[in-house]
Amino acid sequence: MKRKSVLTKVLAATLTASMVLSGCAGKTAAPTATDQAGTDAATDASATGEVSSDEEMTFEIYDVAANYQGEQTGWYGKVLKDELNIKLNIIAPQVSGDPTSLYQTRCSSGNLGDIVILNNADMQECVDAGLVQPIDVSAYPNLAKLKEQIDLFNADLGDGTQTYAIPTEMNTNGPTAYMAETVLSYPAVPWNLYAEQGCPELKNLDDLLDLLKKIQDAHPTNEAGDKAYAISLWPDWDDTSIETVNQMTKWYGQEVNQSVLIGTDNTIMPLTDKNGAYYKMLKFLFKANQMGLVDPDSATQDWTTVCDNKMKQGRVYLFWYNWQRGFWNTPERGEERLNYAAVPVADTVIYQPSDYYYGSGRCWGIGSKVDETKKARIMEYLDWLASPAGATFQHAGTEGLIYTVNDDGTYTLTEDGLNRFNSDVQVPDDQGGGLWADGNNQVNQWILQDKDTNPETGECYDTNLWKSTIEANKTATINEWCEQFDAPTEVEYFKKSGLLTPVASVNKMLAIDDTDISLIRGQCAELTKDGSWKMIFAKDEAEFDSMWDSMVEQMNGLGWETLVKFDTEKYQPVIDARKAAK
Incomplete structure (x- = not known):
């Protein structure tokens, strides 16, 4: 098999062209003493962490996590200006229309960005291609505290002797700690509607569907009279398969990783195995649609439409991400028993990694074209992101508007802080103006995970885990849930019921697709996504089964088994x- 990636070919062509051009050019003048002195000073600043921020500087960030392209504005933009005298210009492949073309074009230019935020595999490729430069975190106190994780990650980059990248979302709590009170993916419904049905015991997915059917039949619309559905989906997050189905597989002990399923029992099986959770959860959604529970717009609407026009309006009864609840749940609704809460399903086996001690699968780097002066300022910015101040701005917001400081040094969310994700919080002009959500960090990636402990408060950066927030959330919803399931939190219930044993979170540099694998993956991805959506809306079970078998047969003809072997x-x-790590 060929072992050259598409990027390697692009860069090879670019290198050939540059060699021809350099051969025609005249000799470059040697640097003057003044030039050399400036370079030395900048190098010293980068190495020591001492840098002047007197001059405003703009960083261009190539960012695979961003859902926004352009200048960072609003309250977070003002924080960056006040704290570091910098501006950020975000290049977001996710919203570019053609992320692959954008990536290849910028790589071929030799300048991906001043700062790059990439998936691990792409960082490996860019290091090998010379698109990112080495860094030294030892002179930066906040990054230096994460040196163990940073060094371990970089051992797999280049020849393993230099630091090129900083993993995203690290913490200092240890590799097996899980601090949250909820799991990432699990079925949750409005508590009042669950209680209205008598808090039924759910043995399996069929029982869950029966519950959702009763809820939707009893409440076909929201309070405004708009049609409501048990389930509303969106396709714009799909990559190599349907992302919603991927997340639901975690209810049954497996996580989708491209063409394979990785289990809590450390097994690996093909995505297309009928004994696997992808097939199981796709069948669940098919059955839901047969019962009239799936929003008919699901295959064509985008995330923003679902979130703003449906979830926030009480038009969707089943949530599966724990963070979806933030778009609806409030203390006031909790007292009215309207908040979403988990509904245990007895046969589930939850796939939940521990908190991201080693990182989350993406990483930060500095582009190879960045000079030493700008590099020093970028390193200052990255160190600030890893500081208590930077992490608090990221995971909470600004003091006064979003939270206040208690007498013991801990924090309490204000009314605006409690409602910042589900209502239009206006930011004062002297803090950047506009709406809080619009001014939030559009980079959408960070160095410290919110589960890390803030040394200034002794609590996590995650506002949901502040003692004051936990106390404020002890509403009728929470109190009744705890009484019903005889547990202080959802996680504690899952653990004592044998439904949850968190698996260790690891962050490994993985093999990169070569051109043949990339072609197979791309072709199979289109078949998987298209076939899966059609199966959800199949007219009957016979058509569902026929579609599944046809999809698998076509994929096998394209080299699916080779892809599965590679991913295994x-x-x-x-x-x-x-x-x-255990």
Whole structure:
């Protein structure tokens, strides 16, 4: 098999062209003493962490996590200006229309960005291609505290002797800690509607569908009279398969990783195995649609439409991400028993990694074209992101508007802070103006995970885990849920019921697709996504089964088994590292 990626080919062509051009150019003048002195000073600043911020500087960030393209404005933009005298210009492949073309074009220019935020595999490729430069975190106190994780990650980059990248979302709590009170993915419904049905015991997914059917039949619209559905989906997050289905597989002990399913039991199986959770959850959504529970707009609407026009308006009865609840739940609604809460399903086996001690699968780097002066300022910015101040701005917001400081130094969310995700919070002009949500950090990525402990408060940065927030959320919803299930939190209930044993979170540099694998993956992805959506809306079970078999047959003809073999070998180091972390 060929072992050259598309990026390698692009860069090879660019290198050839540049060699021809350089051969025609005249000799470059040697630097003057003044030039050399400036370079030395900048190099010293980058190495020591001492840098002047007197001059405003703009950083261009190529950011695979961003859902926004352009200048960072609003309250967070003002924070960056006040704290560091910098501006951010975000290049977001996700909203570019053609992310692959954008990536290849910028790589071929030799300048991906001043700062790059990439998936791990792409960072490996960019290091090999010379698109990012080495850094030294030892002179930066906040980054230096994360040096163990940073060094371990970089051992797999380049020749393993230099630091090129900083993993995203690290913490200092240890590799097996799980601090949250909820799991990432699990069924949740409005508590009042669950109680209205008598808090039924749910043995399996069929029982869950029966519950959702009764809820939707009893409440076909929201209070405004708009049609409501048990389930509303969106396709714009899909990559190699339907992302919603991918997240639901975690209810049954498996996580989708491209063409394979990785289990809590450390097994790896093909996505297309009928004994696997992808098939199971796709069948669940098919059955839901047969019962009239799936929003008919699901295959064509986008996330923003679902979130703003449906979830926030009480038009969707089943949530599965724990963070979806933030778009609806409030203390006031909790007292009215309207908040969403988990509904245990007895046969589930929850796939939940521990908190991201080693990182979350993406990383930060500095572009190879960045000069030493700008590099020093970028390193200052990255160190600030890893500081208590930077992490508090990221995960909470601004003091006064979003939270206040208690006498013991801990924090309490204000009314605006409690409602910042589900209502239009106006930011004062002297703090940047506009709406809070519009001014939030559009980079959409960070260095410290919110589960890390703030040394200034002794609590997590996650506002949901502040003692004051937990106390404020002890509403009728929470109190009744705790009484019903005889547990202080959802996680504690899952653990005592044998439904949850968190697996160790690891962050490994994985094998990169070569051109042949990339072609197979791309073709199979389109078949998987198209076939899966059609199966959800199949007219009957016979058509569902026929579609599944046809999809698998077509994929096998495109090299699916080769792809599965590649991904099985690719993810085996994750299994090995997970076993070692226990």
